[in-house]
Amino acid sequence: MNSVGKSWLLLTGLIVFYIIYLLFGALVFSSIERPVEEQLRRDMDALKQEFLNQSCVSAASLENFLLRVLTANKYGVSVLRNSSVTSNWDLASSMFFANTLVTTVGYGHTTPLSDTGKAFSIVYALIGVPFTMLVLTACVQRIMYPLVIAPVCLLQRSGLEPRPATVVHFVLLLVLVVLCFFLTPAAVFSVVEVSWSFLDGLYFSFISLCTIGLGDFVPGTQPGQKYRPLYQVAVMVYLFVGLMMMYLLLRTFHKMSDLHGLTSFLQLPRCEDSDVDEDREPIVDGDSRTANHVTEKTASRHLDPASQPSYNTINKG
Amino acid sequence: MNSVGKSWLLLTGLIVFYIIYLLFGALVFSSIERPVEEQLRRDMDALKQEFLNQSCVSAASLENFLLRVLTANKYGVSVLRNSSVTSNWDLASSMFFANTLVTTVGYGHTTPLSDTGKAFSIVYALIGVPFTMLVLTACVQRIMYPLVIAPVCLLQRSGLEPRPATVVHFVLLLVLVVLCFFLTPAAVFSVVEVSWSFLDGLYFSFISLCTIGLGDFVPGTQPGQKYRPLYQVAVMVYLFVGLMMMYLLLRTFHKMSDLHGLTSFLQLPRCEDSDVDEDREPIVDGDSRTANHVTEKTASRHLDPASQPSYNTINKG
Numbered sequence: 001m002n003s004v005g006k007s008w009l010l011l012t013g014l015i016v017f018y019i020i021y022l023l024f025g026a027l028v029f030s031s032i033e034r035p036v037e038e039q040l041r042r043d044m045d046a047l048k049q050e051f052l053n054q055s056c057v058s059a060a061s062l063e064n065f066l067l068r069v070l071t072a073n074k075y076g077v078s079v080l081r082n083s084s085v086t087s088n089w090d091l092a093s094s095m096f097f098a099n100t101l102v103t104t105v106g107y108g109h110t111t112p113l114s115d116t117g118k119a120f121s122i123v124y125a126l127i128g129v130p131f132t133m134l135v136l137t138a139c140v141q142r143i144m145y146p147l148v149i150a151p152v153c154l155l156q157r158s159g160l161e162p163r164p165a166t167v168v169h170f171v172l173l174l175v176l177v178v179l180c181f182f183l184t185p186a187a188v189f190s191v192v193e194v195s196w197s198f199l200d201g202l203y204f205s206f207i208s209l210c211t212i213g214l215g216d217f218v219p220g221t222q223p224g225q226k227y228r229p230l231y232q233v234a235v236m237v238y239l240f241v242g243l244m245m246m247y248l249l250l251r252t253f254h255k256m257s258d259l260h261g262l263t264s265f266l267q268l269p270r271c272e273d274s275d276v277d278e279d280r281e282p283i284v285d286g287d288s289r290t291a292n293h294v295t296e297k298t299a300s301r302h303l304d305p306a307s308q309p310s311y312n313t314i315n316k317g
Numbered sequence: 318m319n320s321v322g323k324s325w326l327l328l329t330g331l332i333v334f335y336i337i338y339l340l341f342g343a344l345v346f347s348s349i350e351r352p353v354e355e356q357l358r359r360d361m362d363a364l365k366q367e368f369l370n371q372s373c374v375s376a377a378s379l380e381n382f383l384l385r386v387l388t389a390n391k392y393g394v395s396v397l398r399n400s401s402v403t404s405n406w407d408l409a410s411s412m413f414f415a416n417t418l419v420t421t422v423g424y425g426h427t428t429p430l431s432d433t434g435k436a437f438s439i440v441y442a443l444i445g446v447p448f449t450m451l452v453l454t455a456c457v458q459r460i461m462y463p464l465v466i467a468p469v470c471l472l473q474r475s476g477l478e479p480r481p482a483t484v485v486h487f488v489l490l491l492v493l494v495v496l497c498f499f500l501t502p503a504a505v506f507s508v509v510e511v512s513w514s515f516l517d518g519l520y521f522s523f524i525s526l527c528t529i530g531l532g533d534f535v536p537g538t539q540p541g542q543k544y545r546p547l548y549q550v551a552v553m554v555y556l557f558v559g560l561m562m563m564y565l566l567l568r569t570f571h572k573m574s575d576l577h578g579l580t581s582f583l584q585l586p587r588c589e590d591s592d593v594d595e596d597r598e599p600i601v602d603g604d605s606r607t608a609n610h611v612t613e614k615t616a617s618r619h620l621d622p623a624s625q626p627s628y629n630t631i632n633k634g
Contacts, residue, residue, distance in 0.1 A: 106529035203435045212423035
């Protein structure tokens with residue numbers, strides 16, 4: 001098999017394994033949390049019934065009742081009649097939770113109730129977060145050529161200078177991402193979710209794709225939604241592809257900043273990390289392009305005495 | 318002023334500006350959200366009083382009451398008597414919220430109520446998230462030498478081979494981070510926060526420093542806590558330094574993987590991004606170290622036809 005085939009096989013393997021990992025997480029979370037949730041739900045129903053049966057409501061009994069209601073609500077168990085049909089820990093919801101864990105979005109609209117669930121969350125995220133970053137990086141690498149390198153090349157061929165070409169390309173990419181991953185989803189969410197306005201949808205998309213994940217708006221949590229599991233899977237795919245595009249945007253911006261000397265102005269590591277250059281400086285010294293780069297780096301050299309043996313001078317072979 | 322001085326001045330400037338940015342966000346959030354929150358709080362008090370005054374509690378009236386209670390609770394407004402003293406939008410809490418936005422932790426224990434607040438959150442995070450990444454990167458760059466390069470160098474001087482030295486160093490760094498940023502804070506939280514166990518503290522530290530931020534455990538939200546603003550600032554500092562250490566750990570791991578050929582096995586970009594190498598290949602070809610690196614890259618070349626003009630071949634000068 002040639003190397004392109006191998007590379008795609010590796011990517012497919014990674015994605016398949018990613019889905020299996022999410023399913024595995026979903027199954028474990030579901031089996032750990034569902035019994036605890038059901039117990040809490042039964043307790044809440046009993047509590048509500050007991051509250052209704054008492055002849056007069058005193059301030060103290062109301063306070064006590066509300067305290068327990070709000071605590072249960074924190075864990076996603078509502079006492080309201082029409083929201084008690086679905087579980088927060090069915091397979092689709094558990095997978096949604098697992099997904100928000102490993103992508104670090106973390107809405108927190110449902111959280112593990114039991115100590116076992118909390119401990120498993122830690123272990124699951126410990127493996128899942130780096131693994132998700134790996135899958136995202138591998139995917140971004142594959143879309144770099146069609147979405148970044150080829151368009152910039154096309155713009156240059158059409159007569160633009162290299163630097164303006166990258167700026168024009170970045171602006172176009174930004175417009176595309178905003179349109180496809182913010183405005184369109186916002187419009188869709190404002191239609192699908194009854195109580196969401198367009199701003200709410202936009203706010204959700206933004207807060208999610210920045211991995212902030214406040215969790216005040218979470219799709220698929222309203223009572224009586226049709227095809228809820230399917231909808232949740234669709235949102236998960238949207239989140240994954242959206243995060244991929246955000247990462248692509250970030251990398252493109254970083255590369256553009258390099259090209260315009262912004263990163264060296266801020267004395268930040270270049271997208272092409274400077275460590276490797278230090279290794280090869282004596283060899284590339286004659287190259288005119290590197291000459292001023294070397295001058296730029298004399299400053300950072302003081303911060304990082306590369307004359308001593310270090311990570312940078314260790315042979316990779 | 319020499320370049321070291323300049324570099325530190327830049328870093329100090331960045332950090333000062335970061336704090337100003339957080340304060341500015343806190344002031345805006347506080348001024349937008351506080352009146353809305355107070356109105357909601359008054360409404361909830363009236364609702365509760367009205368509920369208590371009615372002669373008999375029917376299922377329908379309870380349902381309606383609970384619906385409004387739970388909606389208000391979603392925005393951090395509780396009807397419970399002892400939690401109504403403090404606002405979620407005082408200066409310290411607003412700053413804490415601003416901090417969780419820009420670090421992408423996003424607990425969501427308090428969320429903007431008004432449309433203005435939501436729109437401002439988007440704009441604020443749009444600038445704040447990249448800026449925070451910038452400050453974090455700049456800080457990590459400064460601690461790279463004392464915490465990574467110098468110790469590895471020391472281990473090598475003490476007779477270890479380069480590769481084992483980096484592994485030993487990474488393990489030591491990992492132990493240090495786990496001890497100082499997970500176990501110790503967990504112990505502190507389990508003492509300071511009345512209802513938290515040690516596992517809860519550990520769970521909070523982990524969920525926060527991975528920027529998942531579920532928000533089921535948030536320090537400084539219990540009623541009647543002493544020195545709450547000071548405590549919240551301390552947590553913010555902990556989060557920032559913790560994130561810095563996580564980033565350092567990630568970079569160190571990435572560098573170690575490079576050295577052990579793990580990144581090239583997974584066909585991922587090396588920590589020292591490969592793009593720049595492609596530029597210089599003809600020049601460094603004679604170097605024995607690069608020889609096998611070139612072979613490795615022949616595979617990725619197929620994916621990314623560097624023979625055409627692209628980002629990689631644009632002159633940086």
